[in-house]
Amino acid sequence: MRDVAALAGVSLKTVSRVVNDEAGVSSALAQRVQRAAEQLGYRHNLAASNLRRGRRTGTIALLVQDLSNDFSAELLRAIDDTMRERGFVVLSTSLDEESAREREVVSNLIARRVDGLIMMPASVSQAYLQPEIAAGFAVVMIDRKPRHLDTDYVVVDNVAGAQDATNHLIAHGHRRIALVSDEPSIPTALDRRLGYVNALQAAGIAVDETLIRSGRTEAAYAEAVRELLALPDPPTALFTARNAATIGAARVLRELGLAYTIALVGFDDIARADLIEPGLTTVVQDPARVGREAANLLFARLNGADDEPHGLVLPTAMRLRGSGEIRPAR
Amino acid sequence: MRDVAALAGVSLKTVSRVVNDEAGVSSALAQRVQRAAEQLGYRHNLAASNLRRGRRTGTIALLVQDLSNDFSAELLRAIDDTMRERGFVVLSTSLDEESAREREVVSNLIARRVDGLIMMPASVSQAYLQPEIAAGFAVVMIDRKPRHLDTDYVVVDNVAGAQDATNHLIAHGHRRIALVSDEPSIPTALDRRLGYVNALQAAGIAVDETLIRSGRTEAAYAEAVRELLALPDPPTALFTARNAATIGAARVLRELGLAYTIALVGFDDIARADLIEPGLTTVVQDPARVGREAANLLFARLNGADDEPHGLVLPTAMRLRGSGEIRPAR
DNA sequence: ATGAAAGCGCTAACAT
């Protein structure tokens, strides 16, 4: 910048004004400065600018468990779309359910002076963020409610969604309904289990623990479904409370020729679920909506909103495509 | 930092040493400084640090056309995984085939002093990056070769992949093979068309322009397929050179009850393509591999590699799942 | 082993 000033024969401040489109520079001078900048290949340094201004960096971060899945991709797209028109750029990374990584990443992001954070927490407690928030850092949780921390969040109603799914199966005549879900250490898995149990109890169906399985990988879910179907008194319907579980179950059902015999309802939508036969009935949430709402909440905080934290619980919807409308045999 | 120094009763430099884990501080002092930092809630400011050091920011960016699609998600995941263990964070955004947006984003990223860029170019020429690269900015193109710019790139062999797909259909007895692809303004679409034409010509089959359709949306592809099948002399096989085209075609074929009559081979894999009936035969590339290779090339440049640009052309593979092995109904 | 002073690139506050 000094070089540009020298070449244009003006002061530093004048160059600064031109670069920042500030008023109060004669167009003749502005032109001369522009030319000098171009000639020297001058590039404005936003880091230095922000340092002096003591202002925001115009950067936020998105922390999800796995950047490669559909849900994260839609989320990121929506957040970037929403924030970029407001002048922000978005950093993102995967946490892989590792609490330690979450801490490390957050600490690094704070050192980078990221303005705010949208995150799907991996940790059991996010209390460690309290001092940062007090210092003006903005945080919005998504997918899972914050724990031991009072902050904005956007989640879907997992209990109600799971209850809907289970009720749907009950309404189609099923009484032996299995639950295949994520590990109970994952909060959403617990909520979905609760919805499942609620629905059964409301219908006067005893909860049979042998029909409840959990795991983390698609292979584990497939194995669980095989075991369930080999039971002396097997389930006539499956509620798979997670994407990978739904896929694993669909594969096993097809493999065993039971795709039109055993009912299946999954939580979270699957792309092209209508092209599969039978079409997969799912409880869906709208990741783009979650992203937009989270970005809006974050943006409000960045603009100084200091009212009580907002907790947004979005509804789920059921997409009936066939697999969930199968009635029990006999 | 000044406050920490004051509280610990040491100089600024000592705090700096402790914060950066530099040698030459007695552990007693270091402890005292740590405590003071904690007490004051001190957070290191990497922006200021980098400003003074004149060093890298440890930030790279990924520019794709659409962050929400599977390909981008896998790419981002692989790039983040590869770069984060090297101390980098990754910014990303969607360009939506808008050349102007590409320019604007790049200029903003340079002002932010991002160290490097991995991008799927939307523009017709990336010559504008030449001065930046000369000034030490690192750029790696993916999916599409750089145009009017000599830089590293990682692409797949679109011509060979399309040729394989077309040959596969020819080998199954087809002679009237339609091509449904992206607009010819997209470089990969041109390459895939070339592969299609090459294969036909090598087999002595005349290229019939009425069998070649292009578009941008799934709806447009579906409409194109409907038109093709309504032709007086309709194709017996479809080569859909893009994900959305494959889906659109699969939907129409199912709708018309022709899924087991008309052969279909698509370019780019589709998640759960094996669960669809018939399974979708596709020419696949490995987005995670593209991401890793691009990140490695970028990293080498960031470490000062100044040899000739490397152009990596990765092979594609065919996944036979049924739809592409249908023979013509004579 | 520790510290003082200068300066990274920029802009706020105050001149003129």
Add this chain to the structure above:
DNA sequence: ATGTTAGCGCTTTCAT
């Protein structure tokens, strides 16, 4: 309308 000075938070000399 333009320029001067100080300083953002840090690290690099170069002392001691």
